[in-house]
C-alpha cells in the first residue's frame with residue numbers, strides 16, 4: 720500500500736505529499752454522526768430510554784462520548800450512555816421523569832466526540848414526550864343550574880364543561896357525558912349539552928336534581944321550571 724502511495728505521489732514535491740498525508744490522517748479521525756437529516760425520537764413522560772430514529776451511531780470511531788446542548792434555554796434532562804465505542808452506538812436517556820403538561824417536546828444539538836478528542840459536526844435531535852394518564856377529568860364547577868319553561872322542549876338547557884389536564888388527546892380529551900341518575904326526562908350529548916326529552920310539568924315537581932358523569936367524576940345538575 721505504501722509502495723502504491725509512493726509511486727502515485729512520485730511526481731509531487733515532498734512538502735505537498737506530507738501536507739496531503741496530514742490532512743488525510745486528520746480527516747479520517749474526525750467522527751461523523753451516522754444520520755441523514757435530524758434524529759427523531761420520543762420518550763415516556765415517566766422517563767427512561769429515548770426511542771431514536773435512526774439509532775445513535777457514528778463513523779470514524781472509536782467514539783468516547785457525545786456532547787448534547789439544549790437549543791432552548793434551560794437544563795437538559797437527558798444524558799448519553801455509550802454502548803459500543805467502535806461503532807459509536809449509544810443510548811439517550813432521560814435523567815428524570817418528564818412533564819408533558821409543562822414541556823411536550825425538546826430539541827437538542829448533538830456532537831460525537833472521538834477518543835482522540837475530535838468532535839463531529841452538530842446534529843439535531845427532536846424528542847416528543849409521550850403522555851401518561853395521570854389526571855382524572857374534573858368539572859369546572861361542582862353544581863350546574865338551568866331553568867326552562869313548563870311544557871317546553873329545550874335543546875340546550877345548560878352546557879356542562881369538564882377538563883382533563885393530561886397533554887394528549889388520548890388521555891386529556893373528554894369523550895362523553897352520561898346521566899347517572901336513572902329515569903330522568905333529560906339527555907346529554909357528547910359535548911355536555913343537556914336537553915329535556917319530554918315536556919315537564921310544574922305540578923309534578925318544580926325541580927329536578929340529578930347527576931351526570933364524565934368518565935369518573937360526577938356533577939350535580941339542578942333544573943328548575945318557571
Ligand SMILES: [Ca+2]
Nearest residue numbers: 854883885890
Ligand atoms: Ca386523563
Ligand SMILES: [Ca+2]
Nearest residue numbers: 851853885886
Ligand atoms: Ca400526563
